Amino acid sequence: MTAPIFLPSNQPADRFYRGGEKIRAFRGTAASGERVPEDWVGSTTTLFGEPVLGLSEVSTGRLLRDEISADPASWLGPEHLARYGADTMVLVKLLDAGQRLPVHLHPEQDFAAEHLGRRHGKAEAWYILEGGSVHLGFNRAVSAEELRSWVDCQEVEAMLAAMHRVDVRPGDSVYVPPGCPHAIGSGIFLVEVQEPEDLSILLEWKDFAIEGTTQGHLGLGFDTALQATDTRALSTADLDALVVRGGTGDSTLAAAAGPYFRAERTDVAGTAVLDPGFSVLVVLDGAGTLTTADGAWPLAAGDTVLLPFSAGELQVAGTLSLMRCRPPRA
CATH class of the missing domain: 2.60.120.10 (Jelly Rolls)
Structure with a gap:
């Protein structure tokens, strides 16, 4: 998985x-x-x-x-x-x-x-x-x-x-x-x-x-x-x-x-790298691609994507705005 x-x-x-x-x-x-x-x-x-x-x-x-x-x-x-x-x-x-x-x-x-x-x-x-x-x-x-x-x-x-x-x-x-x-x-x-x-x-x-x-x-x-x-x-x-x-x-x-949860807005114009970690990604606007070691998936506004820790480092490319919602830091 x-x-x-x-x-x-x-x-x-x-x-x-x-x-x-x-x-x-x-x-x-x-x-x-x-x-x-x-x-x-x-x-x-x-x-x-x-x-x-x-x-x-x-x-x-x-x-x-x-x-x-x-x-x-x-x-x-x-x-x-x-x-x-x-x-x-x-x-x-x-x-x-x-x-x-x-x-x-x-x-x-x-x-x-x-x-x-x-x-x-x-x-x-x-x-x-x-x-x-x-x-x-x-x-x-x-x-x-x-x-x-x-x-x-x-x-x-x-x-x-x-x-x-x-x-x-x-x-x-x-x-x-x-x-x-x-x-x-x-x-x-x-x-x-x-x-x-x-x-x-x-x-x-x-x-x-x-x-x-x-x-x-x-x-x-x-x-x-x-x-x-x-x-x-x-x-x-x-x-x-x-x-x-x-x-x-x-x-x-x-x-x-911070002691309860995290949420980070990221605006991508080109390429951005997301560190590994369980999280929910909400695509707020725009379109692009999400790439892991296992493949690539298109992203579009309105998508909600569950990211398991084991997906590893992720790359997002395109022109889009993301909200990454996460647990507090371990």
């Missing part, structure tokens, strides 16, 4: 928010419909509470999760395996916000371990393909009592008014630390890189196709779940440290994302 694997779309249906046509336009063959707003790329993660839904297939009937378990050294490499075991450490998604997402947050690792028995929390980062506005963190300190009142009464306007609103453009990235309340604005299309878990705590669900009182707290009840919320005020400096404007290479994402 050394060849790159070109992944088809993997879109869980009937999600609780609208979107999906931008993914279809980008991918060419993705699912159509109002409630397919996510494409889970190179996924060894299931949707919360589901046994299989969300997992990527590397070919008909063969799950990536099972293939990695059977031969983790070839897929992940010896250094990764020594430090992290057979855990890929990363999940990649394409996300098309056909409407503003509800205000929500994701727990950090210790909370997820204590209350849910999970290895990971859910830090995430967004690389913006089509821009708009996002809400990120509180602009003032919020008491636990005030937060609970907003949630119980679904006081959405008060919630949004207490949050930072940030305009984002194509090429920007936003790192969202665990615990940080956030909402992606309508019309935004992005590549999301995250810890490999599906753990969301909803602060808002009014007018969405989900019953938050039963499905918004990961089965923990809001008394426990809301303890995962970072209710501190984010300063302007704090906010600036999370948002990278037009970054490339090692500076594509905020430095704080």
Whole structure:
């Protein structure tokens, strides 16, 4: 097993928010419909509470999760395996916000371990393909009592008014630390890189196709779940440290994302060499060729390519822009 694997779309249906046509336009063959707003790329993660839904297939009937378990050294490499075991450490998604997402947050690792028995929390980062506005963190300190009142009464306007609103453009990235309340604005299309878990705590669900009182707290009840919320005020400096404007290479994402995952934008005009390592390659624009010791494959915008460690050094030639999403450094 050394060849790159070109992944088809993997879109869980009937999600609780609208979107999906931008993914279809980008991918060419993705699912159509109002409630397919996510494409889970190179996924060894299931949707919360589901046994299989969300997992990527590397070919008909063969799950990536099972293939990695059977031969983790070839897929992940010896250094990764020594430090992290057979855990890929990363999940990649394409996300098309056909409407503003509800205000929500994701727990950090210790909370997820204590209350849910999970290895990971859910830090995430967004690389913006089509821009708009996002809400990120509180602009003032919020008491636990005030937060609970907003949630119980679904006081959405008060919630949004207490949050930072940030305009984002194509090429920007936003790192969202665990615990940080956030909402992606309508019309935004992005590549999301995250810890490999599906753990969301909803602060808002009014007018969405989900019953938050039963499905918004990961089965923990809001008394426990809301303890995962970072209710501190984010300063302007704090906010600036999370948002990278037009970054490339090692500076594509905020430095704080490094312990969780990596994502590197590379613009190729001619030839570029990619070092060995398990990763997901998203072709953002243009066309070219991917070459390994085993052969050459055409690349085009919308392709998502799974690169095993054993593929070795890779050469990309052409005129194109790439996003390479990877685990943290071993």
